[in-house]
Amino acid sequence: MKIGGKKQNAMPTQAVVASAAGVSQQTVSQALSGTGRISESVRRHVIEVANKLEYRPNKMALALRRNDHGTIGLIGLGDSNRSFVPNVLLQNLQASLLKIHKHLALVPVLPSEIDALKDNPGKLGIDGAFVNITRGDIRPLLNIFQSAGIPEIWINNKQKYNCVYPDDYGASFQITSFLTSRQYLGIGFVGYSRRPDRQVGENHYSVKDRYLGYRDAMAGAGIKATHFIIDEMTTDSLRSFLKMAQPSPVLLCYELNHALRVLLIAKTAGVKIPEELKIIYFHESPYWDKELDAMIRCLPIPNDKLAEAAIAMYENKNRTQAKNVRSVPVPYDSSYFKHVLTTRDYVDIVEGK
Known part of the structure; x- marks a missing residue:
């Protein structure tokens, strides 16, 4: 039974049910929700009155209460x-x-x-x-x-x-450890922070974690870490690194943009990629360009x-x-680690071919 009067189509509220049943509005709420310490006879009486009045709960209010x-x-x-x-x-x-x-x-x-x-x-x-x-x-x-x-x-x-x-520290530590276990001992890290071992300003946590994972793995292998700031990297500094890092130099880059800039510097210096230098980077996915992906290798972020x-x-x-x-x-998908040393197409890797 809908309420008569000015609002002929208005549905009854809990207050109307409470008045008709002769109980408080709190008792109506408890009776209809099955909560509270009220007698079964009172609960049945309230439900009977609510049904006669064609009471329907407010869906938005229910959603708020039930989250x-x-x-x-x-x-x-x-x-x-x-x-x-x-x-x-x-x-x-x-x-x-x-x-x-x-x-x-x-x-x-x-x-x-x-x-x-x-x-x-x-x-x-x-x-x-x-x-x-x-x-x-x-x-x-x-x-x-x-x-x-x-x-x-x-x-x-x-x-x-x-x-x-994403466990950026763990991924950086693991990929560096993987490389040293394969006798790639001349590994450098390319980032953009002068103090990559500290949380600086508004930097994302990964700026620190990716460097620290690399640094700690190098220390564990008894090898000195080499850190490059991408904006200060030149063909001369790259050539010096290649001499020091022989016979198997690798640059681990914080992100894709760094890897692309290292690739450009290497090409300018006449360095053959990936034969004379391995370039590895963190990113949400490979570049999905067969020729480019063969030169710079991705560690996909596990989104x-x-x-x-x-x-x-x-x-x-x-x-x-x-x-x-x-x-x-x-954790990152460790199955990608072994592919940083290959030129295998990432489409084949993803499809498991």
């Missing part, structure tokens, strides 16, 4: 380059969430909106928050969501709790596994209601 909107928010800063989600990671997040019947919503947050978001994170209508700030100060968004009971997972950021991130780890952490936090869980470093 079940069917959506996970991918939260980033909307006015800077401090939030970065590679396409591979984005695609895998979307595909993996569908398996648990959730959808991904992109939510850019401007600095002017942060205070309002702190006051009411629930207004976004999300069941969980994947927060992505890859550089600089993370405090503006730290703990905003989990303080409101919304599972908060940081992606591609390295903190003690609630983060999933597919990063997505899986983020969703596993969400499910764990949602199930246990834990505010803080240990961060998860996601």
Whole structure:
């Protein structure tokens, strides 16, 4: 029975049910949700009255109470380059969430909106928050969501709790150890920081971790580390390194752009690649150019596994209601390590041919 009067089509509220049943609105809420310490006779009476009135629960209110909107928010800063989600990671997040019947919503947050978001994170209508700030100060968004009971997972950021991130230190250590075990003993590292062993300014954690993994593996092998700053690298400095690093020189580059610049410097110096110098770099994927990929070899960042780890952490936090869980470093696929010393087509590698 819908309510008569001015709003002929209005559905009855819990307050109307409470008045008709002669009980409080709290008792109605408890009776309909199956909670609270009320007698079975009162519960049945309330349900009977609610049915007669054709009461229907407000779907949005139910979603707020149950934290079940069917959506996970991918939260980033909307006015800077401090939030970065590679396409591979984005695609895998979307595909993996569908398996648990959730959808991904992109939510850019401007600095002017942060205070309002702190006051009411629930207004976004999300069941969980994947927060992505890859550089600089993370405090503006730290703990905003989990303080409101919304599972908060940081992606591609390295903190003690609630983060999933590629294990760049482990990958750099392992690839350097792999190379030294194959008697490639003249290995240099190419980056852009003057103090790569420290966290400097707004640098991403990987700037430090990739260098430290390399440095520690070289120290473990009893070999001196050699660090190049890409902006200061010249044909002369490359030739000096090649003389020192014989018979098997390798340059491990922080990223693809560094590898391309090293390749250009090497070509200018008349160095044959990859015969006289191996160039290896970290990136989300190979360049997918057969000729170029044969000259510079990629260590793919495990963005597919990063997505899986983020969703596993969400499910764990949602199930246990834990505010803080240990961060998860996601390992690189070690099967790629052996291919840095070959010119094999990455299409064949991926397809397992």
